[in-house]
Amino acid sequence: MTEARIIRVVGAIAEAQPLRDVALYELVEVGERRLLGEVIRIQDDIATIQVFEETSGLGLHEPVRRTRSSLTTQLGPGLLGSILDGIGRPLPGLAERSGDFIASGMTLPTLDPEAAWSFEPIVKPGATVSGGDVLGTVEERPGMIHKVLVPPGLGGRVAEIQQGTFTVSDTVATLDDGTGLSLSHPWTIRNRRPFARRLPGDRPFITGQRVFDLLFPGDEGGSVAVPGGFGTGKTVIEQSLAKYAKADVMVYIGCGERGNEMAEVLHDFGRLMDPQTGRPIMDRTVLIVNTSNMPVAARDASVYLGMTIAEYYRDMGYHVAVLADSLSRWAEALREIAARLQEMPGEEGYPTYLANRMSHLYERAGRVESQGTPTRTGAVTFISAISPPGGDFAEPVTQASLRVAGALWALDASLAHQRQFPAVDWDTSYSLYTDGTTEWFSREGGSDWPELRIETIRLLQRDRELREIAGLVGVDALEDEDRLVLEGATIAREFLIGQNAFHPHDAFSTVAKTYHLAKLLWAFMRTGEAALGGDVSFDKLDLAAVRVAFGAVKTAAPDALDQRIEDAEHAIAQMEAP
Amino acid sequence: MKRLDAPVARTYSGAASAAGPLLFVRPTRRAKLGEWVRIEGEGQQDRRGQVIDVGTEITVIQVFEDTLGLRPAEAAITLAGETATTVVGKDLLGRALTGTGAPLDGLPPSIGEARLPIWGAPINPVRRQHPSDFIETGVSAIDGMNTLVRGQKLPVFSAPGLPGIELAADIVENARPARGEPFAVVFAAMGITERETETFVSRFRESEVMQRTVLFLNQASDPTIERLLTPRVALTTAEHLAFTHGIHVLVVMADITHYAEALREVAAAREEIPGRRGYPGYMYTDLASLFERAGVLKEGNGSVTQLPVVSLPDGDMTHPIPDLTGYITEGQIVLSRELHQRGVYPPVDVLPSLSRLMNAGIGEGSTVPEHREWADQLYAVYARGREAKLMAAIVGSEGLAPGDRRALDFVDAFEKKLIHQSRTRRSLLDTIQIGWSLLETLPRDELTRISDTAWESRGRDDASTEVPR
Structure with a gap:
């Protein structure tokens, strides 16, 4: 048979001929340097390939070899703590081979083939297993139990199963038909992993950011779109969530973003401790890094790789949060490739299947009951940053996200210019998870949580109306009651929903702290109204002391929090004293 | 064995067509994406180009110099065998x-x-x-x-x-x-x-x-x-x-x-x-x-x-x-x-x-320890002043709250003293010093972004006290 050869190269796209009976999305090795690529179009015996590595220097007539499999990743112990590129190669390994700059044409396994893991079987010989069953466990990181699963689709009677120390490719169990099972198995990243059934969401995704937890809660298994123009703090939010949000496993996808930011993530994550468990956060994190100057086709793959790893830990019964920064860069990768293929463009040059691909992606989030025994429930929460051109949300990526996402955390440039962070626009943001999570918050936060939430939103809305009026007539012309609203809203903005991501005690807020701050704001408003009702003029209120007290609560160390709350209650009670 | 990627220059005569900065050349042997190209035309200066699309039918070359006067059919096109260096x-x-x-x-x-x-x-x-x-x-x-x-x-x-x-x-x-x-x-x-x-x-x-x-x-x-x-x-x-x-x-x-x-x-x-x-x-x-x-x-x-x-x-x-x-x-x-x-x-x-x-x-060890608070506070007052300026345009500065009026005056001082510096070089410590002197014109309780520690230790950083014009 004639060997397939390159007949065209343009940008990240190559065409090869003759390639008969090749499959769509089959992985191929392109050229002398054996660059990895994926077949994305087949026309007679010509295959169009998107190449995951730099194509510069690729020439006509160079060979193209088939691999007869599609882009897969090996799932098993050792994923936690790893730093992968968009197609699953460990970046530290690439650095060992090619130094400070990434060379092309290197293949490296995702999982360390030499690492040894101590395996404890759960299943006994003679038992019948099927896809998704837990064969046994491995302690992947201190306190983190990795459940070794029977790969979906396989099953049979266990002939033999061993306890001991194994690498990820050693056989630990054999089925009657001779099938060997190991600690790891491959999965095609573009296919979602199966589960038994979807479950409704019933608990919030605790972010540690008051503006989200109080006003626009996320949901375990939910999805949130976070659009914002540049400089509105998307990345700081994504990083804060990766550091402090409550989840068993975090998958952080740096998709087409800045190298220096990724260096910061790598630097910070290596040092920070998880506030919930006290262990290094890298122990629960998988980082996928494809910076904007790395090959564009690998940007497309990086998002699917992240989702696949997340689903894998979900199937073990964990709650996994996937943080993608940013989905716009992924969409642009699709656009770039579609344009090279001269496909008929849809809106803004994006391919017509953009919305479709996006909803498939968002729908991989969810809370589910896994396949197999013992029964496990796990969840994948998906938080995607979006970078709308010019900060204008009326663009295809934002709009397609909103169709499927359950919450919108809209970031606003003018708030960012006022240094109001997180710069979440409370007028346009929303959450469809509010009702579903109310019960949880009332139980864990405080019974009046729903009222505090509504009260805060109303205050902020009233503030906006009053500011419009004040803009016309001046603040002094407002009634005292209205000036109190302005003051309350300022306190809300500065101390309740404003949070300093770089302050050691303010970067993360427990549900209890969020509740108390909201409650203090409520107390301030009630006390103020009572004072004004009692004929005290607004100018006589001692607001400076109240502000200082709120500031002290906001930045209080955990062991001083109760005292600061008490101080603030006192300052509020005293504010009408001369 | 001959290395396949060793640079081998090949010369072809004549391009099929030209459009703007592009030349379209008929099949070229082993053309590589990004390959460096020299284009010679009779009586004309040599031009340089680069392969941006290789195909068995046509190879596209992007020409870096002006293509005015270039006759595609008569050009001698040399592919250098290597990418631009x-x-x-x-x-x-x-x-x-x-x-x-x-x-x-x-x-x-x-x-x-x-x-x-x-x-x-x-x-x-x-x-x-x-x-x-x-x-x-x-x-x-x-x-x-x-x-x-x-x-x-x-x-x-x-x-x-x-x-x-x-x-x-x-x-x-x-x-x-x-x-x-x-x-x-x-x-x-x-x-x-x-x-x-x-x-x-x-x-x-x-x-x-x-x-x-x-x-x-x-x-x-x-x-x-x-x-x-x-x-x-x-x-x-x-x-x-x-x-x-x-x-x-x-x-x-x-x-x-x-x-x-x-x-x-x-x-x-x-x-x-x-x-x-x-x-x-x-x-x-x-x-x-x-x-x-x-x-x-x-x-x-x-x-x-x-x-x-x-x-x-x-x-x-x-x-x-x-x-x-x-x-x-x-x-x-x-x-x-x-x-x-x-x-x-x-x-x-x-x-x-x-x-x-x-x-x-910034901060301890790089600039000055209070740098963050200093900058945040200047931002906050300046932003408030700029907003007040808009408001004053409608209601007049008389109609502003006292804090807003102070912020309004601050805007001018900030722009004239801190931002403006003509062509002179200003050290960081001088900059910080000017910032503090601007903030000192405001009541302490309006400076909510400055902690007491920062306020007390301001200006202790051996800044020269040179005051700008």
Whole structure:
């Protein structure tokens, strides 16, 4: 048979001929340097390939070899703590081979083939297993139990199963038909992993950011779109969530973003401790890094790789949060490739299947009951940053996200210019998870949580109306009651929903702290109204002391929090004293 | 065995067709993507080009020089067998070169130390050091409010008629490495005018600054498409100085807008599907391939810091060029026409300006411990004052609350004393001192961003007490 050869190269796209009976999305090795690529179009015996590595220097007539499999990743112990590129190669390994700059044409396994893991079987010989069953466990990181699963689709009677120390490719169990099972198995990243059934969401995704937890809660298994123009703090939010949000496993996808930011993530994550468990956060994190100057086709793959790893830990019964920064860069990768293929463009040059691909992606989030025994429930929460051109949300990526996402955390440039962070626009943001999570918050936060939430939103809305009026007539012309609203809203903005991501005690807020701050704001408003009702003029209120007290609560160390709350209650009670 | 990637030059006679900056050539043996091309036409200067699309039917070559007068059928086209390279070396310091590295100063071509491909390779993110070393630029609006650090890419958003290039030149002249480490400047001019070039070059010719500078000049009158190479040649040179010689290199690239227009021109000639405002859909990726070449490595001493200048068409921040730039760079320094007209120099509007890496580069051990609170407080009052200014335009300053009135007065003082500094270099400590003296005019209880510790220890940083005019 004639060997397939390159007949065209343009940008990240190559065409090869003759390639008969090749499959769509089959992985191929392109050229002398054996660059990895994926077949994305087949026309007679010509295959169009998107190449995951730099194509510069690729020439006509160079060979193209088939691999007869599609882009897969090996799932098993050792994923936690790893730093992968968009197609699953460990970046530290690439650095060992090619130094400070990434060379092309290197293949490296995702999982360390030499690492040894101590395996404890759960299943006994003679038992019948099927896809998704837990064969046994491995302690992947201190306190983190990795459940070794029977790969979906396989099953049979266990002939033999061993306890001991194994690498990820050693056989630990054999089925009657001779099938060997190991600690790891491959999965095609573009296919979602199966589960038994979807479950409704019933608990919030605790972010540690008051503006989200109080006003626009996320949901375990939910999805949130976070659009914002540049400089509105998307990345700081994504990083804060990766550091402090409550989840068993975090998958952080740096998709087409800045190298220096990724260096910061790598630097910070290596040092920070998880506030919930006290262990290094890298122990629960998988980082996928494809910076904007790395090959564009690998940007497309990086998002699917992240989702696949997340689903894998979900199937073990964990709650996994996937943080993608940013989905716009992924969409642009699709656009770039579609344009090279001269496909008929849809809106803004994006391919017509953009919305479709996006909803498939968002729908991989969810809370589910896994396949197999013992029964496990796990969840994948998906938080995607979006970078709308010019900060204008009326663009295809934002709009397609909103169709499927359950919450919108809209970031606003003018708030960012006022240094109001997180710069979440409370007028346009929303959450469809509010009702579903109310019960949880009332139980864990405080019974009046729903009222505090509504009260805060109303205050902020009233503030906006009053500011419009004040803009016309001046603040002094407002009634005292209205000036109190302005003051309350300022306190809300500065101390309740404003949070300093770089302050050691303010970067993360427990549900209890969020509740108390909201409650203090409520107390301030009630006390103020009572004072004004009692004929005290607004100018006589001692607001400076109240502000200082709120500031002290906001930045209080955990062991001083109760005292600061008490101080603030006192300052509020005293504010009408001369 | 013969190495397949060994450069083998092949010459073909005649191209099938030509359109704008593109030549379409019939099948060529083993043409490679990105391969360097020489085009000879009778009685004409040689032109250079690059393969941007290889196919068995047709190979597309992008020509860097003007194609005026080129007869495609008669041209001799030589494929060099290798992709574009440039000569790098320490002996380039002090030289003025064309946009592709040929001498402009009458001296013989540099021998250099190596010949490197200009396309560069991505830095492995795990080998990047997170930038955190403060660079003192001598400009208050930057050092104090939007601090630049080594390895950062911080563009200046200028507009026609605003002194973006002048500000870049000030920084080049005044920037000092923190501990007297080796420092160099690489200037990549893309389509800037004779006058702008003069602003930049004449200031350095006389001073010692030129000895630590390499100039790559593609001017407005030079071939447009050559602009696509200029920043890459400059960055390859900078990377070599930084990562082989351990020098801290500041790369000034002016003007990114002209670069993006060259990109659009090629895309249009190829009949690609245009994106926003006719710019190609891959412009983000293309700009990233320039801007992402800034950085610091974990091992080794040097760094590449970028200061691109972007002219905002019609002053519009949402135009695709500044918009995509802002998404890649780590902040922006925004110039304001209003401040410029009021004689404030440099006319930096600090509200939309931002340095994303500021937090890593300031504070205890780098600048002054209270730097963050100091800057936040100045921002807060200035922002409040600017809002009050709008309100005062409607209700008159009488109608403002006392706090707003004070903030309104603060705006003027802040712009005149802190932002404005003419051409003089101002040390960071002087900048901090001026900031404190401005804040001291306000009641302490309005300064909610300043902690008591910071307030008490202000001004203890041996600042000279020199008061600016």
